[in-house]
Amino acid sequence: MRRRLAFLLALACVFCAxxxxxxxxxxxxxxxxxxxxxxxxxxxxxxTADIQEMLRANVPADGPLSVLVETGGAKKWQxxxxxDDKNCLYRISGEDCQMLExxxxxxxxxxxxxxxxxxxxxxNYPADRYILVLWGHGDGSTGGVCFDELFDDDSLMLDExxxxxxxxxxxxxxxxxxxxxxxxxxxADLLFSLGGCVDYIVASQESTLGSGGRYxxxxxxxxxxxxxxxxEICTRFAGDYVSTGSHGLFSQATTASVLDCGASGxxxxxxxxxxxxxxxxxxxxxxEICAAVSQLPSFGELDGSPPSGLMDALQLCDALExxxxxxxxxxxxxxxxxxRFHADSGALEGVTCGxxxxxxxxxxxxPDELYDWYQPLADESDYARxxxxxxxxxxxGLGSSLLGFLRDAxxxxxxxxxxxxxxxHIWQGLExxxxxxxxxxxxxxxxxxxxxxxxxxHIWQGLExxx
Numbered sequence: 463m464r465r466r467l468a469f470l471l472a473l474a475c476v477f478c479a480x481x482x483x484x485x486x487x488x489x490x491x492x493x494x495x496x497x498x499x500x501x502x503x504x505x506x507x508x509x510t511a512d513i514q515e516m517l518r519a520n521v522p523a524d525g526p527l528s529v530l531v532e533t534g535g536a537k538k539w540q541x542x543x544x545x546d547d548k549n550c551l552y553r554i555s556g557e558d559c560q561m562l563e564x565x566x567x568x569x570x571x572x573x574x575x576x577x578x579x580x581x582x583x584x585x586n587y588p589a590d591r592y593i594l595v596l597w598g599h600g601d602g603s604t605g606g607v608c609f610d611e612l613f614d615d616d617s618l619m620l621d622e623x624x625x626x627x628x629x630x631x632x633x634x635x636x637x638x639x640x641x642x643x644x645x646x647x648x649x650a651d652l653l654f655s656l657g658g659c660v661d662y663i664v665a666s667q668e669s670t671l672g673s674g675g676r677y678x679x680x681x682x683x684x685x686x687x688x689x690x691x692x693x694e695i696c697t698r699f700a701g702d703y704v705s706t707g708s709h710g711l712f713s714q715a716t717t718a719s720v721l722d723c724g725a726s727g728x729x730x731x732x733x734x735x736x737x738x739x740x741x742x743x744x745x746x747x748x749x750e751i752c753a754a755v756s757q758l759p760s761f762g763e764l765d766g767s768p769p770s771g772l773m774d775a776l777q778l779c780d781a782l783e784x785x786x787x788x789x790x791x792x793x794x795x796x797x798x799x800x801x802r803f804h805a806d807s808g809a810l811e812g813v814t815c816g817x818x819x820x821x822x823x824x825x826x827x828x829p830d831e832l833y834d835w836y837q838p839l840a841d842e843s844d845y846a847r848x849x850x851x852x853x854x855x856x857x858x859g860l861g862s863s864l865l866g867f868l869r870d871a872x873x874x875x876x877x878x879x880x881x882x883x884x885x886x887h888i889w890q891g892l893e894x895x896x897x898x899x900x901x902x903x904x905x906x907x908x909x910x911x912x913x914x915x916x917x918x919x920h921i922w923q924g925l926e927x928x929x
Contacts, residue, residue: 499536571616600644657726
């Protein structure tokens, strides 16, 4: 009897051990969410709302999925117990948002901060693979992502993200996917800069909703199916975001796509070929090229933002077909290979292809960041060279428009329902620029184009109340 009882007990132990063994053998994933709250949190509580979504995902504490969040970058946090002047590390498990550490005050826009977060995840929550989410404001390749309002809106630029990811790779940390939960980060530049660091990238061509990704949906799906591959995880994130987004006054459209980093080489070659062909024709056909491109909408305008210069890649091919037909055909094929999934809704439903290219085409105030990013690349890259040439052409046009405006204002020909131009104020605005050598920054700006020696950007800003 004892022997039979012992056998039954042993058999029971084997059956009880099977679920534990299955769980132990499951794919281990650590999701690292780098959350720079900025005014999205301090004014609207959007970061706190997404953390609450993460809690609703009910990720098991003892399962193969770990979810870590670093928070920072906001002047005020609406999350209970979160200090306003410090970064914090949290673990999301079940319905518990457990604070692991307070990190002091450090910029979310500093690459060392991102590297430290990746290293913490690798050492303390080792996994077979990692998914990195960058949460916050985004401004494309020239502006970066994760703006920190405690550090003068310091942000992570693409080369800084690449450096952090490369350092992580050297330690054996397998980051399979990078998700940008931020506005306007979708651009071919992502694949050019980050294509060797991760397998897939998720990004939006358009501004994103303040509520961001649906963390309750995609995290719960991953917790229930830990073997889900990286492409399916990314597709789930992008699809859930677009399909559940509601549109109101400040959210006219949503877009999201999954980019295959394995296609980055072919895409780069196709982009260089098209922009190279346009460079060859630019001296003789600059006005025609600008006119063709200027008919296209650029992303971000739907929410009232200035033109971003980010164009849908296939719309750009259609507009430039007459100038480089073979190169446009080649680029269409490369885009279709690079975009593994895309979705759009609202005013952009059925309009986007899932990938943007940068090509400035409208008069606007050009930030120094544009030149800082593309000018050093212009000697080696036709893509960068054409961007700089287009920006310079628009800057010259802007200077001419400004001088015409000033001429009319001073001659009394300026007519408007807006307040009269303050002549004394204009002279004060022009006075520092009468000697560009005294201001190296202005001198550098003027050296970029053939425009007169005035600080175009700041004068336009000064005239805004009257204009």
